[in-house]
Amino acid sequence: MFSIYVLAIVILSHLLFRWIMYPMWFSPLGKIPNAHWSAPFSSFWIQWRRYLGKEVETVCDAIQRKGNIVRLGPSELLVNDYDGGVRKIYGGGFEKPDWYTFYENHGQRNIFTSLGKDHVPRRRRITNVYSKTFIQDSPQVREILSTLVFQRYLPVLQNASHKQIPFGILGLNLAYGIDAVGAFMVGLPRATQFILDVEARNIWLDAYLESHPSDYMFWLLEAPTLTRFLAKIGLDPIPKSVEQAHHKLEEWALRLTDETEEAWNEANLKPHSGRDTPIVYNQLRLAISQELRNSGLKEDEASLYEVQRLELASEILDQLVATRDVFGITFTYILWEISKHPEWQEKLQAELRSVPNPLYLSTRFDDTKMMTPKQLEGLSILQIMIKESMRLRGTLPVPNPRLTPYDRPTTIGPYENIPGGVRTNSFAWCLHRDASVYEDPDVWRPERWIRHSDEREEMDKQFWAFGSGSRLCLGMSFAMEMIRYAVAGIYTNFSTSIVDDSTFCTNGHFVTGLPGEDLVLQFTPLDPVSAST
Numbered sequence: 001m002f003s004i005y006v007l008a009i010v011i012l013s014h015l016l017f018r019w020i021m022y023p024m025w026f027s028p029l030g031k032i033p034n035a036h037w038s039a040p041f042s043s044f045w046i047q048w049r050r051y052l053g054k055e056v057e058t059v060c061d062a063i064q065r066k067g068n069i070v071r072l073g074p075s076e077l078l079v080n081d082y083d084g085g086v087r088k089i090y091g092g093g094f095e096k097p098d099w100y101t102f103y104e105n106h107g108q109r110n111i112f113t114s115l116g117k118d119h120v121p122r123r124r125r126i127t128n129v130y131s132k133t134f135i136q137d138s139p140q141v142r143e144i145l146s147t148l149v150f151q152r153y154l155p156v157l158q159n160a161s162h163k164q165i166p167f168g169i170l171g172l173n174l175a176y177g178i179d180a181v182g183a184f185m186v187g188l189p190r191a192t193q194f195i196l197d198v199e200a201r202n203i204w205l206d207a208y209l210e211s212h213p214s215d216y217m218f219w220l221l222e223a224p225t226l227t228r229f230l231a232k233i234g235l236d237p238i239p240k241s242v243e244q245a246h247h248k249l250e251e252w253a254l255r256l257t258d259e260t261e262e263a264w265n266e267a268n269l270k271p272h273s274g275r276d277t278p279i280v281y282n283q284l285r286l287a288i289s290q291e292l293r294n295s296g297l298k299e300d301e302a303s304l305y306e307v308q309r310l311e312l313a314s315e316i317l318d319q320l321v322a323t324r325d326v327f328g329i330t331f332t333y334i335l336w337e338i339s340k341h342p343e344w345q346e347k348l349q350a351e352l353r354s355v356p357n358p359l360y361l362s363t364r365f366d367d368t369k370m371m372t373p374k375q376l377e378g379l380s381i382l383q384i385m386i387k388e389s390m391r392l393r394g395t396l397p398v399p400n401p402r403l404t405p406y407d408r409p410t411t412i413g414p415y416e417n418i419p420g421g422v423r424t425n426s427f428a429w430c431l432h433r434d435a436s437v438y439e440d441p442d443v444w445r446p447e448r449w450i451r452h453s454d455e456r457e458e459m460d461k462q463f464w465a466f467g468s469g470s471r472l473c474l475g476m477s478f479a480m481e482m483i484r485y486a487v488a489g490i491y492t493n494f495s496t497s498i499v500d501d502s503t504f505c506t507n508g509h510f511v512t513g514l515p516g517e518d519l520v521l522q523f524t525p526l527d528p529v530s531a532s533t
């Protein structure tokens, strides 16, 4: 009898030490302030907040109360200290967790989801065509952007402005991003034409929304293993329609890949010209062929191995999904801010119309005389207005999770000996609202980017709209080029004012492109006399 009591006491003491005392006082994470009293013992609290869709406000509140490095769960941290943590975590190549697996297509990893040693060679296949130098010097990119902005996108706005009807801009902006990135990847003739074809656009966007369902993203991102297990025992929390919609997009991407492969083969006989060139596909395809040859496999140039075909399709779909996820929404936020600030809008218009070759929208528009990317980038008012808008709302407020390395203890800020496998989370949203770096962080103030000073250097360093380190956004330079040309095209030719933003940006609401969300603007043509000269 006595020995049973002793055994029970030993077990209880062990459990008490293992699950309460160790995580609270003895673990290296024990020194880090807790966002919630239960954080050392359980992830329930933070996961529940995520489940309720309140992650961002929860972490903002935790930073206010507890500082820039906070414990969210037994093995999970929030890191909002750039020099003490973010730089090391993202610059040091800390691994991505299971969170990203959801973004695989065809069961194949892509650049975004690749892990460990698989990442660098994948990214290297196409980094050169996504580099700023390539994009700014490429005549094909220029042709693509001039076709999309001046022959498709702006005429839609011109039409609305002639009829004096307010225009809901979000759908058009989503379409612009997908059409442009698609044209860059697979060539203009094969890319989508969603700017013009609203019906096809809506079918694709609906399939996207069904396959990325906001009501179930918690399960898909935060609990993929549990979700798979529940599905196996017949308790799948995710409706079948989600997988079906994803499958539909995968089939679509595969068809696009096959069409581009056909064009690739034909181009061996008759090379592509200009904007018809599938720039990214060519690059990927050449790299994959080379890898096949290096591995000793004999490749028949005309037929891709099935795995490579799926890999190409996975990459193409992922980059279009990345564009859908962030580009159109970010671009719409920029137009929203510019529309809210008429005094800055006027400064922008004056700058854009004072250059030697303004981007006037006229039937005589000649893209060979179009402002060059470098000229555009040199327009300071344009630059600072875009940057300030992206500081406030650059992208979806996601945690960009990483894992501390297993092969060595890690130091984050003043906290040493953090073991391997601890999840860290950092949000551009919070870094951009750090009052010690950005004075009055909630205020849209482009002039903060004008002065060159130590403060400006700090602000640039902490500007994290595109992430940092080895997993910096691959599409950053292309996205910035798309934004600059479209914003410049709009404000050379129109003024914008807000008609209705009640479904776009309300307090505590993050736009994801759901039906019902929109930004309705009035486009007023600017001085038609000079616009037709």
Ligand code: HEM
Binding pocket: 111, 112, 113, 123, 181, 319, 320, 322, 323, 326, 327, 330, 331, 394, 395, 400, 401, 464, 465, 466, 467, 468, 470, 471, 472, 473, 474, 475, 476, 478, 479
């Ligand atoms: C304004 C538009 C955009 C913003 C704000 C943005 C933001 C980001 C951010 C913050 C990351 C890092 C995510 C992480 O580490 O978890 C990222 C990665 C990535 N983005 Fe973008 N992005 C934009 C447009 C695009 C476009 C147009 C493409 C199309 C090619 C793209 C492709 C990617 C890819 C492939 C990655 C993964 C890179 C890697 O893991 O090596 N993004 N983006």
